[in-house]
Amino acid sequence: MNKQSLHVPSVYIVILNYNNPGDTIACVEEAEKINYRNFKVVIVDNKSTDNSEALIKERFPHHTFIQTGANLGYAGGNNIGMKFAKTQGADYICVLNNDVITHPDFLKILLDYLENNPNVGVVGPRVCEYDEPTIVQSTGAMIDFHTGRVNILNNGVHEDTLKAQIIPCDYVGGACLLFNSKILEEVGYLPEDYFLFYEETEWCLNIKNKGLEVICYCDARVVHKGSASINQISGLSEYFMYRNVVIFMKRNAKVNQRLVFYTYSILYAFYRGLFKKEGMKFFNYFYHGLTEKNKYDKKLN
The missing domain is CATH 3.90.550.60 (Spore Coat Polysaccharide Biosynthesis Protein SpsA; Chain A)
Structure with missing residues (x-):
């Protein structure tokens, strides 16, 4: 051996x-x-x-x-x-x-x-x-x-x-x-x-x-x-889930796929804004995903 x-x-x-x-x-x-x-x-x-x-x-x-x-x-x-x-x-x-x-x-x-x-x-x-x-x-x-x-x-x-x-x-x-x-x-x-x-x-x-x-x-x-x-910070999970899918798609999807995704995301944000309480925050998630901002930076450190 x-x-x-x-x-x-x-x-x-x-x-x-x-x-x-x-x-x-x-x-x-x-x-x-x-x-x-x-x-x-x-x-x-x-x-x-x-x-x-x-x-x-x-x-x-x-x-x-x-x-x-x-x-x-x-x-x-x-x-x-x-x-x-x-x-x-x-x-x-x-x-x-x-x-x-x-x-x-x-x-x-x-x-x-x-x-x-x-x-x-x-x-x-x-x-x-x-x-x-x-x-x-x-x-x-x-x-x-x-x-x-x-x-x-x-x-x-x-x-x-x-x-x-x-x-x-x-x-x-x-x-x-x-x-x-x-x-x-x-x-x-x-x-x-x-x-x-x-x-x-x-x-x-x-x-x-x-x-x-x-x-x-x-x-x-x-x-x-x-x-x-x-779940220790209220809204943390939802924020990062919606923000990060935008970052992921921006970095990994093809151009035609991104165009479909951006259209889908904007329409979804409009829907949430019109019919759901606090729904306008989904525009904020989308914006932070595009710009890769993180509103929790100070809270998490």
Whole structure:
């Protein structure tokens, strides 16, 4: 047996926290049960304003803890962890939301798939609902480049109908994704312009543009709660969802697709403005997307 055959690829699991130590601790505790012998956990904190840092450090002194010193958003915080993993010589990196509960076998299943399919740039598991663990939340998604709408694949179906399926998609959700660290040299890190939502969408699209596949491998499984951190500021989720789809389409859609999308968005904003309470704010979302402004800059730092 040669030395190469003895090599067990190293995996660094990056978990981002912001004012949510309970979910983060639960996530790390489950991650520690993973059936794979060469992985490390890196916990990144986006300058939480509660007692997250003290609680997490006390509970997990044996794991790497990184304080970013600012609220850098999903991409910025995870990029800090990924850059650290690269400096440590990680073969693979797993980005894992702190509100995800992992199955012990998920990592080995995804890793074996990547090892045997070098044409795949990034792979994710089937993601199930936390409150109904047999019901699928997502197996990746497809993008309509005329409306900006995202079609989440297999949302609401029973997980037994999907086992062993290999599903090509436009992107796998940022709740859990695994990739060879070398991919960062080809496509770079997660785009940090979005702050929240659409960063992994664009990143996966960049991978596909390099001729590599984006895959949901349904034999692997996690459950996802849905982020509590997002809802701590009123209107945050809605603002970034609508603003960021404009940024995404401006940067990634073709000219004819953008024209259709802009028309669709303006008509939608008019509709909301005429018939819905506070509907005029959708014009503001559209404007901030076009100009890439962020009204929450001061609140989030």
